[in-house]
Amino acid sequence: MSDRIFGGFGLALAIFYIWAASIIKDSFMVDVVGPRAFPYIVGTIIALCSLYFILRPDDEPEWPHMREFTEIVFAAAVMFAYCFALPELGFVISTIFATAYLTWRLGTAPLWSFVVGLGTSVGIYVVFHLILGLALAEGPLGF
Amino acid sequence: MDTLALLADGFAIALTPQNLFLAVMGCFLGTLMGALPGLGPANGVAILIPIAFSLGLGPVASLILLVSVYYGAMYGGRISSILLNIPGDEPAMMTCLDGYPMAQQGKAGEALSLSGVASFVGAFFATCGLVILAPQLVKVALLFGPAEYFVLFTVAFATLGGISSTNQAKSAFAAALGLGIAMIGSDSQTGSQRFTFDHIHLYDGIDFLIAIVGLFALSEVFIFLEHHRGGAVGSAKATKVGRIMPDFAMIKRCIPSMARGTGLGFFSGVLPGAGASLGSFLAYSLEKQTVDRDGKTFGKGDPRGVAAPEAGNNAASGGALVPMLALGVPGSGTTAVLLAVLLQLNITPGPLLFQKNPDVVWGLIASLFIANFILLAMNIPLVGIFTRVLMVPTRILMPIVAMISFVGIYSITGSSFDVMLMVGFGIMGWVLRKLDVSLVPVILGILLGNQMEVNLRRAMTISDGDWLILVGSPLAIILWGVAITGFVLPMLMGRRMKKRMEAARNEEEFVGD
Numbered sequence: 342m343s344d345r346i347f348g349g350f351g352l353a354l355a356i357f358y359i360w361a362a363s364i365i366k367d368s369f370m371v372d373v374v375g376p377r378a379f380p381y382i383v384g385t386i387i388a389l390c391s392l393y394f395i396l397r398p399d400d401e402p403e404w405p406h407m408r409e410f411t412e413i414v415f416a417a418a419v420m421f422a423y424c425f426a427l428p429e430l431g432f433v434i435s436t437i438f439a440t441a442y443l444t445w446r447l448g449t450a451p452l453w454s455f456v457v458g459l460g461t462s463v464g465i466y467v468v469f470h471l472i473l474g475l476a477l478a479e480g481p482l483g484f
Numbered sequence: 485m486d487t488l489a490l491l492a493d494g495f496a497i498a499l500t501p502q503n504l505f506l507a508v509m510g511c512f513l514g515t516l517m518g519a520l521p522g523l524g525p526a527n528g529v530a531i532l533i534p535i536a537f538s539l540g541l542g543p544v545a546s547l548i549l550l551v552s553v554y555y556g557a558m559y560g561g562r563i564s565s566i567l568l569n570i571p572g573d574e575p576a577m578m579t580c581l582d583g584y585p586m587a588q589q590g591k592a593g594e595a596l597s598l599s600g601v602a603s604f605v606g607a608f609f610a611t612c613g614l615v616i617l618a619p620q621l622v623k624v625a626l627l628f629g630p631a632e633y634f635v636l637f638t639v640a641f642a643t644l645g646g647i648s649s650t651n652q653a654k655s656a657f658a659a660a661l662g663l664g665i666a667m668i669g670s671d672s673q674t675g676s677q678r679f680t681f682d683h684i685h686l687y688d689g690i691d692f693l694i695a696i697v698g699l700f701a702l703s704e705v706f707i708f709l710e711h712h713r714g715g716a717v718g719s720a721k722a723t724k725v726g727r728i729m730p731d732f733a734m735i736k737r738c739i740p741s742m743a744r745g746t747g748l749g750f751f752s753g754v755l756p757g758a759g760a761s762l763g764s765f766l767a768y769s770l771e772k773q774t775v776d777r778d779g780k781t782f783g784k785g786d787p788r789g790v791a792a793p794e795a796g797n798n799a800a801s802g803g804a805l806v807p808m809l810a811l812g813v814p815g816s817g818t819t820a821v822l823l824a825v826l827l828q829l830n831i832t833p834g835p836l837l838f839q840k841n842p843d844v845v846w847g848l849i850a851s852l853f854i855a856n857f858i859l860l861a862m863n864i865p866l867v868g869i870f871t872r873v874l875m876v877p878t879r880i881l882m883p884i885v886a887m888i889s890f891v892g893i894y895s896i897t898g899s900s901f902d903v904m905l906m907v908g909f910g911i912m913g914w915v916l917r918k919l920d921v922s923l924v925p926v927i928l929g930i931l932l933g934n935q936m937e938v939n940l941r942r943a944m945t946i947s948d949g950d951w952l953i954l955v956g957s958p959l960a961i962i963l964w965g966v967a968i969t970g971f972v973l974p975m976l977m978g979r980r981m982k983k984r985m986e987a988a989r990n991e992e993e994f995v996g997d
Contacts, residue, residue: 343919344919347919351657358664358679361679361681362667362678362679365671365676365677365678365679366676366677367674367676368671368674368675368676370673370674370675371674372673372674372941372944372945373941373944373945373948373949374940374941374944374949375674376671376673376674376676376678378940378941379663379667379936379937379940379941380664380667380678380679383660383663383664383667384664386656386657386659386660387657387660387661387664389656390653390654390656390657390660391657393653394653394654394657397653399650399651399654399920402918402919402920403918404918405710409709409710409711409712412709412710412712413706413709413710413911413914416705416706416709417706417907417910417911420702420886420907420910421904421907423890424900424903424904424907425900427894427900427903428900432891436887436890439883439886439887440883440884440886440887443705443709443882443883443886444879444880444883446709447708447709447712447878447879447882447883448712448877448879449879449880457880457883458883461880461883461884461887462887465884465887465888465891469535469888469891469895473535473539474539475535475538475539475891475895476538476894476895476898477891477894477895478894478900
């Protein structure tokens with residue numbers, strides 16, 4: 342069943358892709374095949390493979406249970422929140438919280454998670470920013 | 485002789501103090517990453533590319549650092565195979581079969597040093613093979629026109645699923661997905677905006693590094709979260725290695741095994757669609773058939789069963805560099821990541837690279853030789869340090885990996901939109917993995933998509949719109965033949981190969997328990 346849903350999704354993607362390719366505007370420069378031909382080929386392959394998934398699905402993969410699934414969704418949400426927080430709070434503060442969350446979910450005790458977060462964040466800041474000179478996000482406090 | 489002179493120049497470049505230091509660092513980090521289950525050579529190199537790039541190292545220096553990581557990870561993969569029966573990366577799977585029983589008999593140190601020597605032999609002779617074979621392949625590649633190149637890229641995609649692939653439609657889907665992503669951004673030929681929907685962040689296309697780090701490194705973090713695998717993989721007891729120095733009599737006995745493993749491994753590395761996993765599998769199977777027909781000692785801790793696959797796996801990783809450097813077409817996930825390194829440095833591999841930037845090519849090859857010696861020196865006496873790494877719990881390690889991925893991407897793009905895109909790729913990678921869709925063709929599609937299209941359009945311009953130019957030369961027809969065979973063959977025998985590989989592994993687990 343998963344493969345069928347995947348195939349349906351792939352088919353929708355292919356249709357969308359081919360439609361999006363058909364509205365590519367020509368510029369003043371032109372060549373023989375133009376900018377649309379290759380995307381059409383790619384879209385067709387995606388469509389054909391998707392049809393195959395619908396007709397001949399593989400065995401069902403092992404999907405995680407509801408609990409693990411929420412785990413993944415929350416982790417992804419935390420990572421997205423981290424991206425929003427980076428320019429606002431700066432690297433060090435955002436990273437403390439993001440790392441603490443991830444290590445907590447992987448089984449570190451809550452208080453220790455904070456310590457691990459602090460250690461990781463400061464460690465990366467020192468090694469990559471202070472020693473190696475990489476540009477990291479700067480917050481209102483300058484780090 | 486010409487080759488030797490060029491190689492000598494390469495050594496002059498690679499032996500500067502800075503480059504030597506980078507090689508040592510790369511070997512160390514690589515072995516560390518290879519040893520950790522879940523962080524293979526592809527992930528390791530992927531995470532480090534943006535960092536090496538934003539450090540502002542020159543092309544040769546970055547390459548030296550990253551290929552040292554690549555070779556190091558190939559060496560490191562065996563450590564957890566032997567000590568814990570968990571392969572550190574996929575090609576190290578076959579090393580579990582005899583390495584773990586050896587460790588259980590209290591010969592862990594010997595197994596580790598023997599496999600270190602075997603890795604060295606495999607990688608060293610494969611690098612020699614690279615020196616000999618790559619310039620020859622370049623001569624062939626110079627005959628290629630745009631149409632042949634287009635077909636060559638098709639060969640790469642058709643064979644990438646590999647002989648053990650069970651569902652070729654999924655490989656094809658993955659490749660098309662990657663190619664589709666590569667199309668986003670302004671068209672290199674006419675400048676038309678494609679698939680950008682007037683979104684300013686998409687005008688330059690999607691940086692392939694974002695996709696690579698997201699698909700490889702972040703999806704691994706999600707897998708760990710899903711399984712709550714937070715504990716340390718090793719314990720103090722399991723990581724005791726005992727006597728470390730190799731037993732010379734044992735090594736001497738294993739020389740023929742290493743030689744066979746190296747030869748087989750090298751060829752499966754060079755061939756499209758085979759790669760290191762198949763190299764070590766073939767080396768082990770052949771060795772078993774040659775020296776142990778009745779199955780008396782293999783699987784029960786025979787040192788030859790450690791030496792052969794280890795030599796095979798490392799020889800394959802050297803062999804895989806041949807098509808990558810000479811044609812610009814990688815045959816495996818890890819070499820795809822190395823191709824990303826080159827593209828990021830604005831170096832296009834292929835025949836012209838050997839003519840235009842001989843310093844890069846030969847500096848790279850020389851540093852492979854140096855990396856080999858460093859790794860041999862590092863792996864035999866210092867193996868104890870690397871086994872300690874297995875005791876760091878993954879609940880601390882994986883968040884660090886995630887954060888370093890974020891740091892790398894942020895430091896090259898400086899935009900939180902791109903970092904979000906990386907998280908998106910991480911989620912996509914997790915879903916695709918669950919559905920058993922290989923991620924390597926996606927990466928390769930993103931990397932090669934634009935070149936593939938450019939070659940198609942150039943060919944069409946030459947032929948003035950006649951599609952028959954794609955089958956217009958004997959070379960192109962041969963390449964089509966390879967592509968079709970490579971795509972169809974796994975449909976006929978993929979399931980059987982996969983079963984055999986899994987059967988070998990299960991048998992071992994039974995013996996191990």
